[in-house]
Amino acid sequence: MDFFLSRYRNITVLLIVIVGQLLLIAYQVKSNRDVPLVRVWAVTAVTPVEQALEVVRTYTWGFVEDYFVLLGVKGENDRLKRENGDLKMENHYLKAELSTADRARALSVFQAQTQSKTVAARVIGNGTGANSKVVFVDRGSASGVESGMAVVTPDGIVGKVVDAYPTASLVMLITDPTFAAGVVSQKNHVRGTLKGQGHSECLVDYVQNEERVDPGEMFFTSGDDRIFPRGFPVGAANAVRNGKTFKEIYIAPSGMQGGVEDVLIVLEGVHQQIPEGESASAGYKILQPAPADTNTAAPSDPAGTLVTDADRLKAQYKQAGQDQNHVFGEGVPGSKPPDFTKIPGIRAATPTPAPGGAQQPGNAAGKPGQPTMPVQNGLQNGAVSAPPKPATPTAAPPAADAPKPKPKPTAPILVTDPADADPDAVVPTAPKSTAAPPGPAQAPVQPPVQPKPAAPKPQQPPNQ
Amino acid sequence: MTEYSERADYSERLLERPVGKESPGRIRFVWLIVIPLIAVLSQVYVPRFVWFLSYLELPLLITVHFALHRRSPIAAVFYGMSIGLVQDSLSHQPIGMFGIVKTLVGYFAASVSMRFDVENPVVTFILSFFFYFFHQFFYWVLTRALLGEVVNFDAQQTLVFGLLNAAVALPLFRILDKLKVAA
Numbered sequence: 001m002d003f004f005l006s007r008y009r010n011i012t013v014l015l016i017v018i019v020g021q022l023l024l025i026a027y028q029v030k031s032n033r034d035v036p037l038v039r040v041w042a043v044t045a046v047t048p049v050e051q052a053l054e055v056v057r058t059y060t061w062g063f064v065e066d067y068f069v070l071l072g073v074k075g076e077n078d079r080l081k082r083e084n085g086d087l088k089m090e091n092h093y094l095k096a097e098l099s100t101a102d103r104a105r106a107l108s109v110f111q112a113q114t115q116s117k118t119v120a121a122r123v124i125g126n127g128t129g130a131n132s133k134v135v136f137v138d139r140g141s142a143s144g145v146e147s148g149m150a151v152v153t154p155d156g157i158v159g160k161v162v163d164a165y166p167t168a169s170l171v172m173l174i175t176d177p178t179f180a181a182g183v184v185s186q187k188n189h190v191r192g193t194l195k196g197q198g199h200s201e202c203l204v205d206y207v208q209n210e211e212r213v214d215p216g217e218m219f220f221t222s223g224d225d226r227i228f229p230r231g232f233p234v235g236a237a238n239a240v241r242n243g244k245t246f247k248e249i250y251i252a253p254s255g256m257q258g259g260v261e262d263v264l265i266v267l268e269g270v271h272q273q274i275p276e277g278e279s280a281s282a283g284y285k286i287l288q289p290a291p292a293d294t295n296t297a298a299p300s301d302p303a304g305t306l307v308t309d310a311d312r313l314k315a316q317y318k319q320a321g322q323d324q325n326h327v328f329g330e331g332v333p334g335s336k337p338p339d340f341t342k343i344p345g346i347r348a349a350t351p352t353p354a355p356g357g358a359q360q361p362g363n364a365a366g367k368p369g370q371p372t373m374p375v376q377n378g379l380q381n382g383a384v385s386a387p388p389k390p391a392t393p394t395a396a397p398p399a400a401d402a403p404k405p406k407p408k409p410t411a412p413i414l415v416t417d418p419a420d421a422d423p424d425a426v427v428p429t430a431p432k433s434t435a436a437p438p439g440p441a442q443a444p445v446q447p448p449v450q451p452k453p454a455a456p457k458p459q460q461p462p463n464q
Numbered sequence: 465m466t467e468y469s470e471r472a473d474y475s476e477r478l479l480e481r482p483v484g485k486e487s488p489g490r491i492r493f494v495w496l497i498v499i500p501l502i503a504v505l506s507q508v509y510v511p512r513f514v515w516f517l518s519y520l521e522l523p524l525l526i527t528v529h530f531a532l533h534r535r536s537p538i539a540a541v542f543y544g545m546s547i548g549l550v551q552d553s554l555s556h557q558p559i560g561m562f563g564i565v566k567t568l569v570g571y572f573a574a575s576v577s578m579r580f581d582v583e584n585p586v587v588t589f590i591l592s593f594f595f596y597f598f599h600q601f602f603y604w605v606l607t608r609a610l611l612g613e614v615v616n617f618d619a620q621q622t623l624v625f626g627l628l629n630a631a632v633a634l635p636l637f638r639i640l641d642k643l644k645v646a647a
Contacts, residue, residue, distance in 0.1 A: 010537040010538060010541075010575075013537075014541050014567070014571045018564055018567060018568070021545070021560035021567065022564065022610075024558075024559060024560045025559070025560040025561065025610055028558040028559065029558055029610065029611065034559075035559050038549060038553050038559055039553045039559070041553070042550050042553030043554065046501075046504065050508065050509055125509050125512065126507075126508055126512055127508070127554055127555050128507055128551045128552075128554045128555045128562070129551075129555045132557070134556050163556060170554075170556055172556055177613070178613060198616075
């Protein structure tokens with residue numbers, strides 16, 4: 001054993017170290033847990049230096065620039081040059097302040113407008129790794145930041161927090177190859193998955209070729225990933241082309257235009273409405289609604305509020321009733337109905353019974369002279385005025401002394417309730433003296449009974 | 465003594481006698497700590513302002529330099545592992561990815577240093593280029609094999625960046641040699 005260890009000492013140490021790290025990776029991947037101690041040490045050691053460097057850079061860069069600017073100044077112009085330098089320095093300072101104030105104002109305005117609870121943060125460093133796109137921000141778990149929180153700017157989403165340390169957080173940008181988020185297009189409401197590509201553009205995947213996405217169409221977060229609240233802008237589609245199964249939609253992230261400096265971390269996200277864009281059928285020209293046809297409007301309705309044929313017909317019937325001094329709904333049972341045959345344009349009803357088919361019970365009884373209500377345009381008799389009771393199918397019971405006919409098992413027919421046909425018409429109840437006690441056939445549905453010689457004739461009320 | 469043991473003794477002697485020049489000295493311990501931290505910090509901070517420097521793998525070059533000049537595989541293994549773990553801590557990958565890769569780089573660089581004259585700039589350039597490509601390729605393999613992530617490996621781009629890193633390695637190694645003190 002000693003020989004083996006001394007002979008292969010180097011390779012043994014190498015294998016032990018490699019296997020140890022493999023076990024460490026396996027533990028992290030298998031248990032989906034991190035090794036926070038090592039990370040906290042490293043981040044705590046590095047990020048304060050980064051913050052200090054950032055502060056030094058911010059407050060000394062203007063001095064260094066002005067030093068080089070004033071390097072070749074002659075002596076006799078020292079005072080003017082110093083004044084000039086001071087002014088330039090102040091100018092640089094104010095410009096930087098103005099730029100910072102603009103960014104801060106934009107952030108604060110967005111922070112005030114959005115319903116989500118956010119905290120402002122500043123990028124202080126990049127992560128390691130050539131392929132990964134991660135940055136450090138100066139807000140950590142001490143500020144309430146947790147892993148999985150969304151990071152946005154007023155222009156769009158930026159990334160998500162993947163690790164939160166006490167003084168800083170690691171943010172994975174949306175351009176990272178392992179980044180994914182649910183998005184939806186603004187105009188056509190096409191849903192897809194935003195994926196980072198490792199460069200400045202992102203891919204919207206899992207959009208069927210049959211779906212329609214227009215170039216330049218904006219994408220917003222859909223809220224499906226439970227990280228980004230719905231309604232945050234993502235970017236506009238730069239290129240849209242069909243792939244094998246899914247479309248290849250490349251978008252330019254709107255939140256990362258011009259670099260990422262100041263961001264907002266969404267502590268408590270609230271879903272928002274996606275702003276309405278253009279109509280989905282923008283390629284079609286939709287005409288204005290057609291104007292009302294004044295020629296076909298009833299004379300009694302010059303305003304043109306009668307929009308259907310039934311309304312116009314009803315108005316004509318009312319007009320005919322008024323011309324003949326008939327008030328609908330106030331006549332006693334059996335009173336004379338208005339003569340609807342005088343309505344211009346309405347074909348006069350023929351007194352002859354309808355040939356063949358099911359007949360009205362009154363006509364089926366073969367009573368000559370029985371006024372037949374005009375049946376036109378699907379209007380049932382009894383729907384306009386109070387007709388003689390036997391004329392309605394529901395009020396055609398057999399006589400009390402007549403043998404009760406056995407109900408035939410026939411197919412049900414449609415029985416129209418007069419009250420349903422015309423709300424203005426009042427159907428008088430049949431006199432009890434003439435109404436027979438309801439037999440077994442007095443069901444809501446009356447079978448069409450062919451006239452039989454022995455069938456009892458319904459008792460007709462006296463004709464007024 | 466058997467034939468095998470004779471051959472083993474011969475190989476052992478061959479390994480213990482480096483071909484290259486003797487190292488003029490060793491870097492102070494404090495620099496061994498500070499230099500990797502500066503390298504990692506610059507990798508984190510500098511690309512914010514000079515984006516193309518993000519492809520400069522300073523921690524790798526520091527590891528290679530240490531392994532080439534220390535010529536101790538075990539020390540290089542632990543040095544590379546430490547730098548790699550610090551890099552892992554500042555990334556969102558599981559800890560150990562950079563650690564494994566830089567462990568192997570340190571081991572192989574220390575092993576190679578026994579057979580080549582690492583003071584020669586041409587050899588330094590070639591070794592730096594080779595180990596950069598090895599580092600990137602092995603990291604890609606680990607990412608696919610251990611994490612199951614589908615990441616593209618652009619060999620042409622890696623070759624170009626390898627040349628750039630090797631070009632940076634020449635003056636960097638000269639600067640680091642200045643920090644050595646006589647043994």
